Amino acid sequence: MSFKTLLPGNPSVHSGQQTTLGVMGGGQLGRMFVQAAQAMGYFTVVLDPDPASPAGLVSHHHIKTAYDDEQGLAQLMQRCDAITTEFENVPAHALLTLAAQRPVAPSAACVAVAQDRVKEKAHFEHCAPISGVAPAPHAVITTDASLKAVPADLLPGILKTARMGYDGKGQVRVSTREELAAAWDDLDKVPCVLEKLLQLRAECSVIVARGADGQVVSFPVQKNTHHDGILALTEVFDGALDPTLAQRAQASTVAIANHLQYVGVLCVEYFVVQNADGALDLVVNEMAPRPHNSGHYTQNACHLSQFEAQVRALAGLPLPTPRQHSPAIMVNLLGDLWFAPNAVRAQASRTPVSPPWGAVLALPGTHLHLYGKLGARPGRKMGHLNITGASVAQVRETTAQVLALLGLPALGA
Ligand code: ADP
Ligand code: MG
Numbered sequence: 001m002s003f004k005t006l007l008p009g010n011p012s013v014h015s016g017q018q019t020t021l022g023v024m025g026g027g028q029l030g031r032m033f034v035q036a037a038q039a040m041g042y043f044t045v046v047l048d049p050d051p052a053s054p055a056g057l058v059s060h061h062h063i064k065t066a067y068d069d070e071q072g073l074a075q076l077m078q079r080c081d082a083i084t085t086e087f088e089n090v091p092a093h094a095l096l097t098l099a100a101q102r103p104v105a106p107s108a109a110c111v112a113v114a115q116d117r118v119k120e121k122a123h124f125e126h127c128a129p130i131s132g133v134a135p136a137p138h139a140v141i142t143t144d145a146s147l148k149a150v151p152a153d154l155l156p157g158i159l160k161t162a163r164m165g166y167d168g169k170g171q172v173r174v175s176t177r178e179e180l181a182a183a184w185d186d187l188d189k190v191p192c193v194l195e196k197l198l199q200l201r202a203e204c205s206v207i208v209a210r211g212a213d214g215q216v217v218s219f220p221v222q223k224n225t226h227h228d229g230i231l232a233l234t235e236v237f238d239g240a241l242d243p244t245l246a247q248r249a250q251a252s253t254v255a256i257a258n259h260l261q262y263v264g265v266l267c268v269e270y271f272v273v274q275n276a277d278g279a280l281d282l283v284v285n286e287m288a289p290r291p292h293n294s295g296h297y298t299q300n301a302c303h304l305s306q307f308e309a310q311v312r313a314l315a316g317l318p319l320p321t322p323r324q325h326s327p328a329i330m331v332n333l334l335g336d337l338w339f340a341p342n343a344v345r346a347q348a349s350r351t352p353v354s355p356p357w358g359a360v361l362a363l364p365g366t367h368l369h370l371y372g373k374l375g376a377r378p379g380r381k382m383g384h385l386n387i388t389g390a391s392v393a394q395v396r397e398t399t400a401q402v403l404a405l406l407g408l409p410a411l412g413a
Contacts (some may be wrong), residue, residue: 002103002212003082003103003105003316004103004264004316005315005316005317006019006021006082006314006316007019007315007316007317008037008040008041008042008315009041009071009079010387012043012081012321012368013081014077014078014079014080014081015043015078015079016029016041017043017078017079017375018041018043019041019042019043019094019315020042020044020045020060020079020080020081020316021042021043021044021045021080021081021082021311021314022044022045022047022076022079022080022082022083022084022086022102022326022337023035023044023045023046023047023048023055023083023086023092024047024048024067024076024083024084024085024086024087024090024094024095024098025047025048025053025055025085025086025087026046026047026050026053026054026055026056026059026062026085027053027086027371028053028054028105028371028373029055029086029265029290029291029399030046030048030053030054030055030086030087030371030383031054031055031057031058031372032057032291032296032299032305032306032313033045033084033137033291033310034055034058034309035058035084036305036307036308036310036311037045037141037209037311038058038060038251040308040310041310042212042315043060043061044059044060044061045059045061045062045063045079045080046061046062046063046253047060047062047063047065047066047067047069047072047074047228048062048063048384049064049065049066049119050064051064052346052374053085053162053175054371054372054373056143057372058372060077063075063076063117063147066123066134067090067091067094067213068091068093070095070097070136071073072102072360073094073097073098073265076098076115076361077102078336079254080102080301080313081103082102082104082315083098083102083103083104083314084101084104084105084106084153084264084310084314085289085290086288086290086291087191087290088111088114088275088288088375089115089117089163089164090111091107091113092112092115094266095107095108095111096108099296103298103314105212105263105264105314106262106263106264106266106289106290106351107261107262107263107311108259109190110260110261110263110264110266110289111182111263111289113260113287114190114286114287114288114289115191115245115287116162116163117160117163117165117286118140118162118191118193118200120286121135121138121193123256123259123260124284126259126398127228127252127255127259130255131251131252131253131254131255131256131284132248132250132251132252132255133249133270133282133284134283134284135284135285136195136196136198136283136285137153137154137195137196137320138154138194138195138196139192139193139194140152140162140191140193141159141191141192141193141194142191142192147181147184149179150177150180150194151158154176154194154195154196155174155175155176155180155196155201156173156174156196156197157173157174157180157194157195157196157197158171158172158173158188158194158195158197158357159168159173159174159176159180159184159192159194159285160174160181160192160193160194160195161187161188161190161191161192161284162191162192162301163175163191164191165192166228167229167231167379168228168229168230170187171229172187172195174246174286178195181342187384188198189232195240198271198273198283199273199274200271200272200273201272201274201280202223202241202272203223203224203225203226203269203270203271203272203285204221204222204223204224204241204245204246204249204269204270205221205222205224205225205267205268205269205270205271205292205294206219206221206222206249206250206252206253206268206270206296207219207222207266207267207268207291207292207294207295207306207309208250208253208254208265208266208267208268208296209264209265209266209289209306209309209310209313209319210257210258210261210263210264210266210319211263211312211313211316211319212313212316213316214258214261215319216254216257216319217309217319217320217321217322217323218250218253218254218301218321218322219298219306219309220236220302220322220324220365221236221241221244221246221250222234222235222236222294222295222297223235223236223240223241224294225412226267226410230332230334230379230381231294231332232331232332232409233329233330233331233411234293234294234296234297234328234329234330234331235328235329236297236301236324236327236328236329237331237392237395238327238392239392241272242272243282244279245272246253247338247339248282249268249282249320250283252268252270252284253266253268253281255286256268256339257286259401261319262289263313264289264290264305264310264313264314265289265290265291265295265309265310265313266286266287266289266290267287267288267291267292267294267295268285269284269286269287269288269294270282270283270285271283271285279326282330290310291306291307291309291310293332293381293384294330296330296369296384296386297328297330297366297386298324299328299369299386300326300328300367301325301326301386301388301395302321302322302323302324302325302329302386302387303322303323303325304320304323305324306406309371311321313358326365326388326389326390326395327377327388327389327392327400328386328387328388328392328394329386329387329395329396330384330385330386330387330397330413331384331387331402331403331406332339332381332384333355333370333381333382333384333385333386334378334379334380334381334382335376335378335380335381335382335404336379336407337353337355337376337382337407338353338354338355338376338382338409339352339376340352340355340407341407342355342356342399342406342407343355343356344356344357344358348389355406356405356406359405360385360402360405363398363401364389364398365387365388365389365394365395366385366386366387366402367386367387367388367399367408368383368385369383369384369385369386370382370383371383385402387399387402396411399411
């Protein structure tokens, strides 16, 4: 269905309630979308089977069915004026069903590209002449013959499942043909991509928001640090990245979004590598058809957050160029922190109940975002902290104190 402007606070043509925005998926990204939509006056509906999903807990309405449940989808359409998604593995046919009757952004076709590393890499290669940035050298492995045909110069490499990979899951590092064959066997011979293992000098990502009218705006470029395949830190300020590379990454992301006729918020991840001639270069890694963990700093450091941009793109509202008003560092809060030595313990019990938020929040410019998840587990994303300040030096100093309080590794130079 075509997009028209959906102003908040009007009676909805469909539900009789106020203008209502829906989201497929109830994770933390859905929760922050819902919170941004509600702040602007929209009603919200979440579809997620988990009764305790972070977004379901804060939405006006929560439909607790499977993502492809016909009745659940029918209810979502009946209640909502437009629908988005917060994760890329939502079944494409569910989005198609919804799109027959309501504006859906991003489209099923765009989500299908982001769901599948083979399609994603093909899209990046297709865009490379315009975007100026190519993906890592790679080969697609779907058959024994394609396994044998893998060029030797892709080793050592990383074998990645084409679908369902995230936070380093579904990936195996391999050095020899024997290891590659064994790893593919272990992955049940599902379709995979073997990527050459690159020497990364840095990692960065860019978030853009594109409206149905083709207007596209870019957020500043984020420098990302991963630990064990999971994003640990995002730093965004002048000097965090080479400005020429940052500009190229932004232009490339805009080209990738335009080429897909993308509507909504899109994040593209890049590697910074060093060429044989010593010059720094960019390699495009993967994309997410939604707001991204690396864009959370926008909530407190920009005058438009990535979630408000998602709301605006979906509702056909204007998309002004985002301006960053403070240098920022985002620290991911994984469940491990609940078990760290500094965690606050319940009285008369050894059970840790909380990281030392009191001490963290006593520092200036700390903004705590927790996702309402009960049951901290190592590696589970429980929340994030945005740190802002008057200068880069101040933000780095506060971050150093936060990291020490939480028992996390110190910032790099
Ligand atoms: P995920 O979907 O798990 O985020 P990625 O493809 O982004 O998958 O890989 C996770 C991390 O693994 C990257 O952020 C990077 O640190 C590392 N990585 C991935 N591919 C390569 C590569 N070809 N060379 C070197 N490091 C890589
Ligand atoms: Mg990634």
